[in-house]
Amino acid sequence: MADLEELYREIILDHYRSPRNRGELASPPALRAEGFNPLCGDEIVVTLDVNGGIVDDIKIAGQGCSISQSSASMMSAAVKGKNISEVRKTIATFKTLMSVHEAQLEESDTPEPEPIDLNALGELAALQGVVKFPVRIKCATLSWNTLAQTLDDAGV
Amino acid sequence: MADLEELYREIILDHYRSPRNRGELASPPALRAEGFNPLCGDEIVVTLDVNGGIVDDIKIAGQGCSISQSSASMMSAAVKGKNISEVRKTIATFKTLMSVHEAQLEESDTPEPEPIDLNALGELAALQGVVKFPVRIKCATLSWNTLAQTLDDAGV
Amino acid sequence: MSLDVATLRKDFPLLDRKVHDRRMVYLDSAASSIPPQCVIDAMSTYYETTHANVHRGVYATAEEATRLYEHSRKVVGGFLGAPHPDEEIVFTKNTTESINLLAHSWGRKNLTAGDAVVVSIMEHHANIVPWQMLAEEIGIELRFLQVSDEGYLVLDDLDQLLEGAKLLSITAMSNVLGTINPIKELAQAAHAHGALIHVDGAQSVPHLPTDVATSDIDFLSFSGHKVLGPTGIGVFWGRRDLLEAMPPFLGGGGMILDVRTDGFLAANPPQRFEAGTPPIAEAVGLSEAIRYIQGIGIDEIRTHERELTSTALKAIDDQFGSRVIVHGPPAGDLRGGVLSLTLEGVHAHDVAQILDSVGVCVRPGHHCAKPLMRFLGVPATARASFGLYNDTDDIEVLLEGLEATAKLFA
Amino acid sequence: MSLDVATLRKDFPLLDRKVHDRRMVYLDSAASSIPPQCVIDAMSTYYETTHANVHRGVYATAEEATRLYEHSRKVVGGFLGAPHPDEEIVFTKNTTESINLLAHSWGRKNLTAGDAVVVSIMEHHANIVPWQMLAEEIGIELRFLQVSDEGYLVLDDLDQLLEGAKLLSITAMSNVLGTINPIKELAQAAHAHGALIHVDGAQSVPHLPTDVATSDIDFLSFSGHKVLGPTGIGVFWGRRDLLEAMPPFLGGGGMILDVRTDGFLAANPPQRFEAGTPPIAEAVGLSEAIRYIQGIGIDEIRTHERELTSTALKAIDDQFGSRVIVHGPPAGDLRGGVLSLTLEGVHAHDVAQILDSVGVCVRPGHHCAKPLMRFLGVPATARASFGLYNDTDDIEVLLEGLEATAKLFA
Numbered sequence A, B: 001m002a003d004l005e006e007l008y009r010e011i012i013l014d015h016y017r018s019p020r021n022r023g024e025l026a027s028p029p030a031l032r033a034e035g036f037n038p039l040c041g042d043e044i045v046v047t048l049d050v051n052g053g054i055v056d057d058i059k060i061a062g063q064g065c066s067i068s069q070s071s072a073s074m075m076s077a078a079v080k081g082k083n084i085s086e087v088r089k090t091i092a093t094f095k096t097l098m099s100v101h102e103a104q105l106e107e108s109d110t111p112e113p114e115p116i117d118l119n120a121l122g123e124l125a126a127l128q129g130v131v132k133f134p135v136r137i138k139c140a141t142l143s144w145n146t147l148a149q150t151l152d153d154a155g156v
Numbered sequence C, D: 001m002s003l004d005v006a007t008l009r010k011d012f013p014l015l016d017r018k019v020h021d022r023r024m025v026y027l028d029s030a031a032s033s034i035p036p037q038c039v040i041d042a043m044s045t046y047y048e049t050t051h052a053n054v055h056r057g058v059y060a061t062a063e064e065a066t067r068l069y070e071h072s073r074k075v076v077g078g079f080l081g082a083p084h085p086d087e088e089i090v091f092t093k094n095t096t097e098s099i100n101l102l103a104h105s106w107g108r109k110n111l112t113a114g115d116a117v118v119v120s121i122m123e124h125h126a127n128i129v130p131w132q133m134l135a136e137e138i139g140i141e142l143r144f145l146q147v148s149d150e151g152y153l154v155l156d157d158l159d160q161l162l163e164g165a166k167l168l169s170i171t172a173m174s175n176v177l178g179t180i181n182p183i184k185e186l187a188q189a190a191h192a193h194g195a196l197i198h199v200d201g202a203q204s205v206p207h208l209p210t211d212v213a214t215s216d217i218d219f220l221s222f223s224g225h226k227v228l229g230p231t232g233i234g235v236f237w238g239r240r241d242l243l244e245a246m247p248p249f250l251g252g253g254g255m256i257l258d259v260r261t262d263g264f265l266a267a268n269p270p271q272r273f274e275a276g277t278p279p280i281a282e283a284v285g286l287s288e289a290i291r292y293i294q295g296i297g298i299d300e301i302r303t304h305e306r307e308l309t310s311t312a313l314k315a316i317d318d319q320f321g322s323r324v325i326v327h328g329p330p331a332g333d334l335r336g337g338v339l340s341l342t343l344e345g346v347h348a349h350d351v352a353q354i355l356d357s358v359g360v361c362v363r364p365g366h367h368c369a370k371p372l373m374r375f376l377g378v379p380a381t382a383r384a385s386f387g388l389y390n391d392t393d394d395i396e397v398l399l400e401g402l403e404a405t406a407k408l409f410a
């Protein structure tokens, strides 16, 4: 049960119960992308306003489990007001957090990745319990992949 | 090895080495049918002259293993000169001889078939060793099925 | 309970397993069943004492392997009430391949643009996608029977949908709702409209008596791994005259009479539909599984699972009331042991995760039935499903887990 | 001999078997191999401790089963030298299904009437019939490479046959002649003509080193049951970019991203090609088999079987001279351990029957290669084929049996 408590930390449940930045921005002008987890049917819609290289506003819509929803909510809080390169960096850090353990679980020979600065992740660090539940990693990364997609599509 | 000697009785090898009634009759007028064992590639061609309800002549062509070849040879000897109803009866008796044991081998619940008069089969009785080798039963019956086919096709 | 589950459980080694220091409570038989030791041993013994490729071999083990493999047709055919097992039982790799076989072989031969095939919105993707592929390829029309709010097939427009249809392909039991469909009546209706009927028996064959002859159906498919048997094998049954008229599906060794450089001649059924080395050990395992089920009795299994289902439905309702929705019909004759749950305010994934922490195995998701999920208006459900090895103590742990879930998310 | 066969044999329980009071001498590995105990145990253990349906499950055993299944792709991919195992290794039911997958999916998408596919007359039916079915259906042209009297592919007209061809589909090793074909050169020639190359690896993968990357091929198929693994599983490998461009083959659960009543969206490879519950236990068994082979070393196996083949060819020639014909090339680099025998005046069926009586398992028949049999001018051969567990004592018993056969039919 220890693991389960790590998965469902209070802060995660809080974001699930009271998701931040919920909704959709008018698009256009907002950038928009949809993410989809075919295995469990989770769907996420990320819309964001980028002005002068800064994420002025971001909203999250869609449906999913507590992990995918809270991850999306935390993500929205983490990137709002940041500039694109900071956002990209946060995405990369978060994905490393999730993939480290994926690699370890498979006992693969891939070299140890760079250590992550958990402090830099702030609240997001609460999601590290997810990596003990490999099936749920896709839940946690869905919104992040969708955000990355949005940026890629827009070429920013 | 006892079983093997039952399979390869001297008389069977004799028919294999010196097949009786080998060849093909001109058809028409002769009745003709081809038989085919897809599992081992055996092929048999049966041609026969039927006059006034009597099998006046019969010839066997094709290729196959010792069992299929000797069975065909013995069959030709057994039916030559007989009338159709005797031929039909011999076919039925021979097929019973082969199928009895097929049923027994599968321990099925089918009722015991009529006992066969082995004496009535003459030389053919030598083939009863085949039934201990279920895979070879199809070899032994190939020519008989082909003969039955010929009669059926001709409606005699 | 009508079965002595405590004794039966000793036959299932996997049920001894502990997860997270708890007894494993397996409630996912609708996804795959647990094989009894005798099935596992039958396959091991086969590999240890007999294995050889079937057909064509004359040596002792090849002959034995062939006999075991062919005998499996009789065992399976006997279980289904098939009139001619030797010619009618086709071994495939799973239900999905069986339905694809039907769509490719029978479908391409008998269907042309505009012909209709009727399915229902409660079908598993295995009984939807192959027909959609045919729709794309040759332009058949795919029609859907609807589902009522209680989870029953809506039969009001059955005659209308069957008008001019060539095939009704329908599940005998829903893998999401547990609904048991009236196959005999559906067969009658299909035949009355000159259509054939294929039954997806993936969920019904393991849990309900099947008799293809008295229910007067034309084709049936099911999977070994849901009927206490191994993975890697499925069954396709077809009426002999229909199979005889069907062209081959996959091409290769074993399904031919002759091959020349300019063409081939197909063998008779069932070989015609079994290209390549078949699932031999799996057929041995499957027939052992069926013998095991027959030893207990499919009627007894149905009675047991029916009782369990009633007990579970009542207990969930008593304890959770409107906080838990169980989709599908009420307990009774028309409901199998499949409970798709929605817990208020909690996603199915989270339900399943927390149930796992108390050892309970349920499956969250769309259960390969997305059209039905859209109709139900939920993205996913947490599905608990019973097998003959389940008992009321399993239901208790399920309830404990649901309570813990509700509390965590309160 | 380069392998310590006496020790290795202890790993293969079936080799302990007596038939007709004699030690069983298994010389039919070209039809199916014998699985070592570790493979049998891996599957039993899987069923006893882990079994659950893969994907979608969040509970402990479902997650473990999924991980085992997906990990098998890495093991298989590693063995083949596949650059992207997770995306390129598709599990099928056997080689035959793999080739049918290629014909249906790649074939229907990329071939139209008049397009040519090149095979050879030494192909197994599995690599002929699927193309003949396409020829019937969409009018492709099937061209055949010929075979020389020594059993080699005739390459003189290769360029001519490849002219305008879209695919060369060829066995890496003949299951009748033992001929090892020059895959790398064939791949070069195919690519030079803008054609792709599919390799039937059913006989080569178990006995010769395979490296799809360095031999620069596009597709490869093989079967679990010939590579010390279980029945019920095959492998289809394709280059990632090619797989990504291929439409689905069978439709159903697991191969979709979404299903609506009006259509479906296919998943990415390899899932796109794996409809329905896959052969999970079989994948566990197959990866264990591959690990076992890697433990011994495929190069060592090849060396051992090469030596055995030389020894056998020489011994047969010494003892029987012209009374026995062994079809195919002489011992050496271009010959695998498959000996198709014709004994003067004796049908292959009889040879195999009498060999059985001394415990020797060989296969009589056309070996699913009728076009080749027609070329050889024989209705059937008796085929003895080696595996890593064979040794010179097996050859001695083979010779004893052949002598007995010759005597009986003298």
Ligand SMILES: Cc1ncc(COP(=O)(O)O)c(C=O)c1O
Residues within 6 Å of the ligand: C253, C275, C276, C277, C278, D030, D031, D094, D095, D096, D097, D124, D126, D127, D171, D173, D174, D175, D200, D202, D203, D223, D368
């Ligand atoms: C060269 C070759 N290709 C294809 C096959 C077919 O393999 P399977 O029967 O496992 O599909 C075989 C074996 O029978 C073979 O030897």
Ligand SMILES: Cc1ncc(COP(=O)(O)O)c(C=O)c1O
Residues within 6 Å of the ligand: C030, C031, C094, C095, C096, C097, C124, C126, C127, C171, C173, C174, C175, C200, C202, C203, C223, C368, D253, D275, D276, D277, D278
């Ligand atoms: C009703 C129904 N049909 C078809 C299938 C597909 O079975 P398989 O995955 O064994 O092909 C399933 C199970 O997943 C099912 O429940």
